[in-house]
Amino acid sequence: MTDPWQECMDLCVEVAHRAGKVIREALQEDIAVMEKSSPVDLVTKTDQAVEQLIISSIKAKYPSHSFIGEESVAAGEPSILTDNPTWIIDPVDGTTNFVHRFPFVSVSIGFTVNKEVEFGIVYSCVEDKMYTARRGKGAFCNGQPIKVSGQEDITKSLVLTEMGFKKDPVHFDTLMANIRSILSIPVHGIRSPGSAAVNMCLVACGSADAYYHIGIHCWDMAGGAAVVTEAGGVIMDISGGPFDVMSRRLIVASSKAIAERIAKEVTVFPCGRDDADS
Numbered sequence: 521m522t523d524p525w526q527e528c529m530d531l532c533v534e535v536a537h538r539a540g541k542v543i544r545e546a547l548q549e550d551i552a553v554m555e556k557s558s559p560v561d562l563v564t565k566t567d568q569a570v571e572q573l574i575i576s577s578i579k580a581k582y583p584s585h586s587f588i589g590e591e592s593v594a595a596g597e598p599s600i601l602t603d604n605p606t607w608i609i610d611p612v613d614g615t616t617n618f619v620h621r622f623p624f625v626s627v628s629i630g631f632t633v634n635k636e637v638e639f640g641i642v643y644s645c646v647e648d649k650m651y652t653a654r655r656g657k658g659a660f661c662n663g664q665p666i667k668v669s670g671q672e673d674i675t676k677s678l679v680l681t682e683m684g685f686k687k688d689p690v691h692f693d694t695l696m697a698n699i700r701s702i703l704s705i706p707v708h709g710i711r712s713p714g715s716a717a718v719n720m721c722l723v724a725c726g727s728a729d730a731y732y733h734i735g736i737h738c739w740d741m742a743g744g745a746a747v748v749t750e751a752g753g754v755i756m757d758i759s760g761g762p763f764d765v766m767s768r769r770l771i772v773a774s775s776k777a778i779a780e781r782i783a784k785e786v787t788v789f790p791c792g793r794d795d796a797d798s
C-alpha cells in the first residue's frame with residue numbers, strides 16, 4: 521500500500537531546498553528590516569516572499585489542504601488547526617539571525633493530519649542541513665540517521681532556551697529567574713542559538729540535551745517536533761503534560777528524566793495560544 525503522505529513529504533523537501541536558496545541569495549543583498557509586534561520582533565520581505573513561494577508551490581498540487589504560515593497569520597489569516605491536512609510553516613525561523621547574518625536560519629514545515637504531525641522538515645539553510653522525519657520512520661540530517669544524546673543526568677547537560685521578544689517585567693523577570701534556576705542545578709551550560717526549529721534539531725542530533733521555551737508559535741515548533749520525536753527524544757508541555765503544538769510552549773529533551781526536571785524547575789508565565797481567537 522502506498523504511503524499517502526510520502527509524496528507530500530518529498531514535495532516539502534524540494535520546496536524547502538528552493539526556499540533555502542532564496543534565503544541564501546537574500547543574505548548576499550541589503551536586507552530591509554520591518555517591525556511586527558515590537559522593535560525586536562522583526563520581519564523582512566524575504567520572510568514574506570519565501571512563505572508565498574512555499575504555499576503557492578504546495579497549493580498548486582494540494583489545493584484542498586490547509587495552511588498556517590507565520591506571515592499569513594501576521595497579515596490576518598486565522599491560525600486554527602483542524603483535522604484537514606495542514607501545512608504549518610515558518611518561512612524564515614530565526615529572522616533576527618537572518619537580519620544579522622548569524623548563521624542559524626531555517627525553513628520549518630510541519631504537516632498534520634487529524635491534528636497529528638505526520639512529518640516535519642527543518643532546513644538550516646546557511647549550514648545546508650536538511651533535517652527530515654516521517655512519523656514512525658526515524659529522523660535524518662542530509663539523509664543520515666540522527667538520534668538524541670540519551671543523556672539522563674541534567675548536571676551533565678547542555679540546555680537551550682531563547683529570550684523571545686516580550687520584555688515586560690512579568691515575562692522578563694520570570695524568564696531570567698528560570699535561566700538562573702536551570703543554571704543553578706547546575707547544568708554544563710545554557711545556549712540561545714536564535715532559531716526554535718534549529719534548537720529542536722540540535723537536541724535531535726545530540727548536540728544539545730534539552731530545549732525549553734515559553735512564547736513561541738506552532739510554526740516554530742511543528743517541523744522540529746517530528747524531528748526530535750523520531751530521533752528518540754521526549755517532547756512535552758512546559759508543565760510536564762502532553763505537548764500541544766498550538767500552546768506556544770514546550771520542552772524537548774534527550775530523556776524523560778531531564779524533561780521532567782526542567783518542568784519542575786521552570787516557572788510558567790502566561791503566553792496565550794495560537795488558536796486563542798478561533
Ligand code: LIP
Nearest residue numbers: 613614615682684685714715716
Ligand atoms: C523566532 C524563534 C526564536 C525566538 C524568537 C522568534 P522567528 O522565530 O525561532 O527561537 O527566540 O523570539 O520567535 O520569529 O524568527 O520565526
